[in-house]
Amino acid sequence: MGNELQINPEVAAEILTRFVREEVTKIGFKRVVVGISGGVDSSTSAFLAERALGKENVRGIIMPYRTSNPDSTHHAKQVVAMTGIQSETVEITPMVDAYFEQVPNADNRRRGNVMARQRMIVLYDKSAELDALVLGTSNKTEFLLGYTTLWGDMACAVNPLGDLYKTQVWQLAEYLGVPKEIVGKPPSADLWAGQTDEDELGFTYREVDRLLYFMVDKRYTISELIEEGYEDPFIRKVFSIIQRTQYKRRLPVIAKLSHRTIDRDFRYPRDWGV
Amino acid sequence: MKTRVAVAQMKPTLGNVDKNLEIAEAIIEKAQINEADLLVFPELALTGYYLRDMVPVVAMHDEHAVISKMLEHSRSMSIAFGYVEESADNRFYNSALYLEDGRIVHRHRKVYLPTYGMFDELRYFAPGESVSAFDTKFGRIGMLICEDVWHLSTGCILSADGANIMIHLASSPARGMKAKERLDIYDTWENLNRTYASSFCCYVIFANRVGCEDGLTFWGGSEVIDPDCKVAAKAQYLDEELLVVDIDPEKVRRARMYTPVRRDEKILLTLRELQRIAVREKLAYGE
Numbered sequence: 001m002g003n004e005l006q007i008n009p010e011v012a013a014e015i016l017t018r019f020v021r022e023e024v025t026k027i028g029f030k031r032v033v034v035g036i037s038g039g040v041d042s043s044t045s046a047f048l049a050e051r052a053l054g055k056e057n058v059r060g061i062i063m064p065y066r067t068s069n070p071d072s073t074h075h076a077k078q079v080v081a082m083t084g085i086q087s088e089t090v091e092i093t094p095m096v097d098a099y100f101e102q103v104p105n106a107d108n109r110r111r112g113n114v115m116a117r118q119r120m121i122v123l124y125d126k127s128a129e130l131d132a133l134v135l136g137t138s139n140k141t142e143f144l145l146g147y148t149t150l151w152g153d154m155a156c157a158v159n160p161l162g163d164l165y166k167t168q169v170w171q172l173a174e175y176l177g178v179p180k181e182i183v184g185k186p187p188s189a190d191l192w193a194g195q196t197d198e199d200e201l202g203f204t205y206r207e208v209d210r211l212l213y214f215m216v217d218k219r220y221t222i223s224e225l226i227e228e229g230y231e232d233p234f235i236r237k238v239f240s241i242i243q244r245t246q247y248k249r250r251l252p253v254i255a256k257l258s259h260r261t262i263d264r265d266f267r268y269p270r271d272w273g274v
Numbered sequence: 275m276k277t278r279v280a281v282a283q284m285k286p287t288l289g290n291v292d293k294n295l296e297i298a299e300a301i302i303e304k305a306q307i308n309e310a311d312l313l314v315f316p317e318l319a320l321t322g323y324y325l326r327d328m329v330p331v332v333a334m335h336d337e338h339a340v341i342s343k344m345l346e347h348s349r350s351m352s353i354a355f356g357y358v359e360e361s362a363d364n365r366f367y368n369s370a371l372y373l374e375d376g377r378i379v380h381r382h383r384k385v386y387l388p389t390y391g392m393f394d395e396l397r398y399f400a401p402g403e404s405v406s407a408f409d410t411k412f413g414r415i416g417m418l419i420c421e422d423v424w425h426l427s428t429g430c431i432l433s434a435d436g437a438n439i440m441i442h443l444a445s446s447p448a449r450g451m452k453a454k455e456r457l458d459i460y461d462t463w464e465n466l467n468r469t470y471a472s473s474f475c476c477y478v479i480f481a482n483r484v485g486c487e488d489g490l491t492f493w494g495g496s497e498v499i500d501p502d503c504k505v506a507a508k509a510q511y512l513d514e515e516l517l518v519v520d521i522d523p524e525k526v527r528r529a530r531m532y533t534p535v536r537r538d539e540k541i542l543l544t545l546r547e548l549q550r551i552a553v554r555e556k557l558a559y560g561e
Contacts, residue, residue: 003453006453010455014512018486019491022485026287168451268328269324269326269488272288
């Protein structure tokens with residue numbers, strides 16, 4: 001990893017803790033629910049939430065499917081034990097399987113998306129039950145690559161990690177005390193056995209994060225990126241993924257008819273009137 | 275005679291003027307207990323920053339009840355603060371008022387409205403059209419709002435106009451993470467404040483807000499820099515604080531004695547050269 005992606009995790013944690021506390025409490029909430037997969041992103045979000053709101057105000061929801069790696073649940077429980085937050089386990093197998101009984105031929109991608117969206121349904125229902133907000137866990141790398149399920153794992157009210165690349169989340173996680181075996185294991189959506197992010201993407205987070213940093217944060221041109229040592233096809237591939245998945249990073253496009261269209265000429269902050 | 279300055283590193287509530295007046299009044303009370311002579315609030319302290327379409331809703335005429343309240347409070351101490359101003363011809367300005375003994379001594383309308391990256395101010399505000407220093411009980415003062423400070427020309431004007439104290443009101447969002455302890459933005463601002471203090475041999479009072487609005491975290495770090503470029507007082511980063519410090523006009527005198535840059539400033543030369551450049555640029559546009 002180049003030095004470019006190095007962060008001071010203490011400063012990041014200071015800012016993100018205040019962010020979570022304020023964005024939750026100022027709109028009249030005091031609790032969050034967070035889906036804990038046992039991976040580094042959701043573990044980091046849970047640690048931040050505990051710091052921001054106190055363990056009694058954070059509910060970690062563990063949502064395994066029958067094919068989930070048992071290590072995932074084990075790691076999720078470890079995070080719960082370490083942070084002292086409340087937790088509950090909601091198996092998504094019966095809901096997901098009930099659907100796929102009707103639709104037996106779905107491929108892995110469709111199955112994965114349904115699982116991600118089923119987890120979203122559970123989280124939002126829990127948030128209603130507990131008068132809580134859903135805390136997000138997606139990072140900047142996932143967002144930019146669209147490596148995430150729209151209205152599934154992306155769905156949340158408040159996201160503390162969305163401006164940190166995966167390699168930066170690792171640094172923050174380590175600082176916050178997320179266990180080494182969670183930070184160090186190969187990232188996986190765990191939607192089917194043996195799946196890993198890096199296999200599926202075809203490149204490593206370390207490679208792509210540095211490229212994304214130069215491409216997105218520093219706005220380097222293709223020739224400048226080549227000078228940085230990247231292969232032309234890799235640059236073009238990543239750029240086209242970002243373009244192709246732009247829709248996932250925006251609200252649905254609305255056809256303008258009136259003088260004042262939502263988000264086009266009706267512009268208020270989210271924190272409107274709070 | 276020393277002047278006791280208080281800097282209100284506060285957390286305004288977005289778009290809620292009444293609530294912000296309450297917050298401001300609590301701070302005023304605290305400043306009174308500290309026997310402050312001058313209390314400085316940040317940019318848009320009475321309204322919050324990320325207002326967007328709320329700008330016209332929170333805008334205040336000079337006759338607004340909240341302004342009247344602040345004028346009343348200024349009988350016990352001088353007060354500088356930022357807010358959204360609505361002019362008689364219904365323009366909206368990102369403005370700052372300096373109040374003393376129940377009257378408005380000076381109004382500064384932000385001249386440089388950042389409209390790039392995360393900023394969109396020119397969409398909502400009209401730009402100010404003047405920069406000038408003004409006389410107060412504590413000597414001649416200049417006020418600038420946030421982006422104004424990034425244009426060194428504004429500081430040059432205020433210095434030439436005799437400002438001994440520069441008040442920088444800011445709502446600066448935290449950004450620019452790096453490996454070191456500090457964020458890029460801390461360095462940028464702190465360098466600016468020190469550049470002003472040392473180049474113009476004046477005091478700099480930097481009032482920056484804290485709190486979060488739509489994911490932007492304002493970083494605080496308010497400070498008072500003396501004319502020797504030493505830190506007279508520094509507030510913490512990210513959290514609320516009332517910073518109180520005595521400033522001493524004698525220090526301005528001494529700094530100018532050691533480094534008489536202001537005495538030697540060639541205003542007419544600057545004017546001539548800028549005039550020449552302006553003419554040339556105009557010709558270039560015409561071609």
